Amino acid sequence: MFIPMAPTVTPPRLDVLLDAALAVFDELGYAATPVPVIAQRAGVAVGSIYRYVSGKEQLANELYRREKRRMAMALFDGVDLDTAPADVFRTVWDRLGRFAAEHPAALGFLELHHHDPYLDDESRALAAQVDATVGGLLARWQAAGAVRPGDPELLTAQVFGGFVGVVRQCRATGRPIDHHLAELTRDAAWGLLAAPAPNPAAG
Amino acid sequence: MFIPMAPTVTPPRLDVLLDAALAVFDELGYAATPVPVIAQRAGVAVGSIYRYVSGKEQLANELYRREKRRMAMALFDGVDLDTAPADVFRTVWDRLGRFAAEHPAALGFLELHHHDPYLDDESRALAAQVDATVGGLLARWQAAGAVRPGDPELLTAQVFGGFVGVVRQCRATGRPIDHHLAELTRDAAWGLLAAPAPNPAAG
Amino acid sequence: MFIPMAPTVTPPRLDVLLDAALAVFDELGYAATPVPVIAQRAGVAVGSIYRYVSGKEQLANELYRREKRRMAMALFDGVDLDTAPADVFRTVWDRLGRFAAEHPAALGFLELHHHDPYLDDESRALAAQVDATVGGLLARWQAAGAVRPGDPELLTAQVFGGFVGVVRQCRATGRPIDHHLAELTRDAAWGLLAAPAPNPAAG
Amino acid sequence: MFIPMAPTVTPPRLDVLLDAALAVFDELGYAATPVPVIAQRAGVAVGSIYRYVSGKEQLANELYRREKRRMAMALFDGVDLDTAPADVFRTVWDRLGRFAAEHPAALGFLELHHHDPYLDDESRALAAQVDATVGGLLARWQAAGAVRPGDPELLTAQVFGGFVGVVRQCRATGRPIDHHLAELTRDAAWGLLAAPAPNPAAG
DNA sequence: GATGAATGAGTTTTCATTCAT
DNA sequence: TATGAATGAAAACTCATTCAT
Numbered sequence A, B, C, D: 001m002f003i004p005m006a007p008t009v010t011p012p013r014l015d016v017l018l019d020a021a022l023a024v025f026d027e028l029g030y031a032a033t034p035v036p037v038i039a040q041r042a043g044v045a046v047g048s049i050y051r052y053v054s055g056k057e058q059l060a061n062e063l064y065r066r067e068k069r070r071m072a073m074a075l076f077d078g079v080d081l082d083t084a085p086a087d088v089f090r091t092v093w094d095r096l097g098r099f100a101a102e103h104p105a106a107l108g109f110l111e112l113h114h115h116d117p118y119l120d121d122e123s124r125a126l127a128a129q130v131d132a133t134v135g136g137l138l139a140r141w142q143a144a145g146a147v148r149p150g151d152p153e154l155l156t157a158q159v160f161g162g163f164v165g166v167v168r169q170c171r172a173t174g175r176p177i178d179h180h181l182a183e184l185t186r187d188a189a190w191g192l193l194a195a196p197a198p199n200p201a202a203g
Numbered sequence E: 001g002a003t004g005a006a007t008g009a010g011t012t013t014t015c016a017t018t019c020a021t
Numbered sequence F: 001t002a003t004g005a006a007t008g009a010a011a012a013c014t015c016a017t018t019c020a021t
Helices: A013-026 A037-041 A046-052 A055-076 A085-102 A102-112 A120-142 A152-173 A178-193 B013-028 B037-044 B046-052 B056-076 B085-102 B103-110 B121-143 B152-173 B181-193 C013-027 C035-042 C046-052 C056-076 C085-102 C104-111 C122-144 C151-171 C180-193 D012-028 D035-042 D046-052 D056-076 D087-100 D104-111 D119-144 D153-172 D179-195
Strands: none
Touching: A013 A037, A013 A102, A037 A046, A046 D119, A055 A085, A055 A102, A055 A120, A085 A102, A085 A152, A102 A152, A120 A152, A120 C122, A152 A178, A152 B037, A152 B121, A152 B152, A152 B181, A178 B152, A178 B181, B013 B037, B013 B046, B013 B056, B013 B103, B037 B046, B046 C180, B056 B085, B056 B103, B056 B121, B085 B103, B085 B152, B085 D056, B103 B152, B121 B152, B121 C122, B152 B181, C013 C035, C013 C046, C013 C056, C013 C104, C013 D179, C035 C046, C035 D153, C056 C085, C056 C104, C056 C122, C085 C104, C085 C151, C085 C180, C104 C151, C122 C151, C122 D153, C151 D119, C151 D153, C151 D179, C180 D153, C180 D179, D012 D035, D012 D104, D035 D046, D056 D087, D056 D104, D056 D119, D087 D104, D087 D153, D087 D179, D104 D153, D119 D153, D153 D179
């Protein structure tokens, strides 16, 4: 499969740490999060954190990669990408909705924050790889005439950004983020993506 | 006009401060930005900042509101909203592209950062007001059958989020953010928004 | 003159800091000295230290250089090095005794501690320069037949090390370090240095 | 014999610990040495250290005493102190050179570091005892007219300090510390110690 | 008004020591 | 007995804010 799998199994203790960090980072942001708050949320002593990661920055990077992979898996793992684009799209979009509903902090951390000051090369590379993979899928759909032309990575960014924008709006207004969100936004998203119908007048 | 105007004229010195803060906040994020860095960038002494604003938080809020208004003006000021929706949309989308090109830090600060921990009520209210205004426009377009049905604020969030996603992607990959971006994304955005053509077979 | 002068005038506030650091470093050693203790001794807040030096390490290096120069000045400044070696030696040794008596912490810090882990290149270079300068003096005395042959830097290290050993012993036993120390050790030191009298039987 | 013997036989495991501690203390200094680093160097788990000593401080004291005794033995054990002072001196000085060459870390740890903050009474007493013993030897030599007058402990400190100074200089400049060092410094050291020849003019 | 040195609470990180396995 | 993960007090350093000049 073309989706990056988790290469190593995270030790359970680190996982607890990452869970705690995820919650707090999503809430306060990386820079505004004191390490002791993460420790407390994880139910460990501050010093223990440094047995698992070299510092706050590495913690954030490990987290970023875990969640990036998690999300990629949640969207694409086991999906047969060779069926009709509209069907695949619908499946993936629904999964995106479910992911947002089930892992709101993951989506928030990944997409609603500014990671520039601390992401390391490995994290950036992973992000780029995921982008490229999804971009490749769109390119094939374009070749098949199912998706409108244009830079596939930009198109990906646009559809996906649309969903992120909706999630952000829900958060701002207190609207619940549940699986309905996929439904509510699906047609619009496909309208963005789908190749325009050939002009009937031209026929 | 329905777009919120700047209620007070910003004193020129505060404006210099906000310009500096904008650049640094966009780059480092609010929490990671030291006040002295803003002062230096503005060419004033640290202490002077506290003559204009009560602290870092108020500075960020003043900035947020200035930029939010600036952007609303840039998108809508002087636009005749009563012409054909597709035309208005095209105009506004082009203006959005120009705004992104000319004020990249403003767009980045407003849309690429997580403001939750520090935005005050006034700033939130302004954001809500802008959303509502744009939502109202979309609602009228829906009533006119030009835009697909659905919660207009969600739809707004989705189109706009799409553009933000594209800008974010450009930043991540180093692709320049210029006025072409509007062109490149316009059709997709309108595809997202536009009411689907009535089934020709049904005619 | 061949002795390195203080190239810059230390700002008075930094001087206060260095005085405090000197006392504490000499007492506890560099690694065992908490920065707050230095701050308290200097009568300033912890944070203020970081306006003058970039950290504990730079503080120790500034201190090391200041004291190294101070000591070189105390020993050699204004001494006419072209008079008879035995007279010059006597003068310098007495000055060494006075320096030890008046600046016990300086001598202790410079000579009784292990500086390897934190001295920077500039400090090492200064130390080497002082060594070389004194070594040069000894070499001239050797050429004049006044001082026994052998690597002049080793010879310097040996006489000077003798004095340091005595100071260390005094500290260990609680014996006061005063100007008598120079007197008490002078003949032995010159016995170490002086060229052995030609064998009278050989004449 | 007047030289303090090791009163207890060190358990072999503790010896391994002390060897590791010696290497690291000499390199980093007591205060800057983390206990885990010692454990790693010794090839044992951190926790195991606390089965043999009560903590870092006791470890350093055990080490100090072991090395102090080791050195005293290395210098004096088996030496017939009743032969001619110059011969005894020569022997001991050569042994000192050999000790420095063979146990550079021991000499470094004992003589190049500041032990004040952690040495306990037992260690201080041992040091004093060694000093006194050597001082007694010197006093006898003075009585025999072989060594110049003056406080014998100060004289000891001065000769020995000379050697330490030379070792320190070698370390600073990267010069190897081998058995030649004894040779190179022997005459100077004896010049320091030896009673000055009676003034021939006075004869 | 403007300045920037001074402050000290708060941040990240280290490390001596303990204790369940 | 040996281990090494866990602890938390203490370390170095940062930075929002104040205030004397």
